[in-house]
Amino acid sequence: MRVRGHNGARAYSSVVSRTPAPWPPVPTELPEPHPDAPAAGTDLPPHYAFCFGCGDKQGDGLHLRAKVGGEHTIRSRFTVTEAHQGAPGLAHGGLLACAFDEALGTTVGHLLRKPAVTGKLETDFLLPVPVGTTLVIDAHLDGVAGRKVYASAEGRLGADGPVAVRARALFVVVELKHFLDNGREADLRAVAADPSLLGSRPVELNP
Numbered sequence: 001m002r003v004r005g006h007n008g009a010r011a012y013s014s015v016v017s018r019t020p021a022p023w024p025p026v027p028t029e030l031p032e033p034h035p036d037a038p039a040a041g042t043d044l045p046p047h048y049a050f051c052f053g054c055g056d057k058q059g060d061g062l063h064l065r066a067k068v069g070g071e072h073t074i075r076s077r078f079t080v081t082e083a084h085q086g087a088p089g090l091a092h093g094g095l096l097a098c099a100f101d102e103a104l105g106t107t108v109g110h111l112l113r114k115p116a117v118t119g120k121l122e123t124d125f126l127l128p129v130p131v132g133t134t135l136v137i138d139a140h141l142d143g144v145a146g147r148k149v150y151a152s153a154e155g156r157l158g159a160d161g162p163v164a165v166r167a168r169a170l171f172v173v174v175e176l177k178h179f180l181d182n183g184r185e186a187d188l189r190a191v192a193a194d195p196s197l198l199g200s201r202p203v204e205l206n207p
C-alpha cells in the first residue's frame, strides 16, 4: 500500500515492512564462544552497578538478570514495574528496547569477551507487556563479520508465554579506548577507585 506522509512524501508502509529482511544481512561466521566465556547455567552478575539495564544501584532501572543458556545463547529476565510504564499499566516500548539492548549486549560481551557497543537495534513489538510481567528474553549470537557482530532475541510473557517482542542488533567491536575517551571522567575515576562497580567483566580491563 502507498501512503502519503504529512509532507506529501511517500511514507513508511512501502519502506517499513513486516517481512523480515535476511539476517544477518551480510555473510558472517559463527565463532566458538571464547575459551573463557562462562559455562552454560552460569548466572551473570550485573556488568556495571550503575547500568540502567542491569545495575543494582539504579533504583528504577530494569535490574535485568542473565544466565548462560546454550553455546550461543543467554536467557535474561526482567520484571516490568510501575516505573516502566508508557501507558496505564503497560510497559513503555523504549524501555523494552533497552531491555533487549542489554540482553543482546550481554550475550555478545560474555560469549565473545570483546568490548562491543550497539550500532543498530531494531525491535518488533507484537504484544503489549503489562506491569508485573516477567519478560523472558532469549538472545542468540548470530554471526560475526570483522568488527560487526549480529545478535537477535525474542522475549516472552513468562517462560512459556507468547512472544511479545523480537529484536535484532548490530554490535561493533571497539577498543577499551572508546570508553576511556568518551566516558565522564568522574565516573571513570569512581570505577578506578572501586573496581567492584564493574561486577562481571565480559572483557579483561587490565591489559
Ligand SMILES: CCCCCCCC(=O)SCCNC(=O)CCNC(=O)[C@H](O)C(C)(C)COP(=O)(O)OP(=O)(O)OC[C@H]1O[C@@H](n2cnc3c(N)ncnc32)[C@H](O)[C@@H]1OP(=O)(O)O
Binding pocket: 047, 053, 101, 102, 103, 104, 105, 106, 107, 109, 110, 116, 117, 118, 119, 120, 146, 147, 148, 170, 172, 174, 202
Ligand atoms: C555486557 C555489556 C552489555 C551492554 C549492553 C548495552 C550496550 C549499549 O547500549 S552500547 C551504548 C550505545 N551505543 C553507542 O554509544 C555507540 C555509539 N556509536 C559509536 O561509537 C560508533 O558509531 C561505532 C563504534 C558504533 C562505530 O564507529 P567506528 O568504530 O568508527 O566504526 P565504523 O567504521 O563506523 O563502523 C564499523 C562497521 O559497522 C558498520 N556500522 C556501524 N554502525 C552501523 C549502523 N548503524 N548500521 C549499519 N552498519 C553500521 C559500518 O558500516 C562498518 O561496516 P564495515 O566494517 O563493513 O565498513
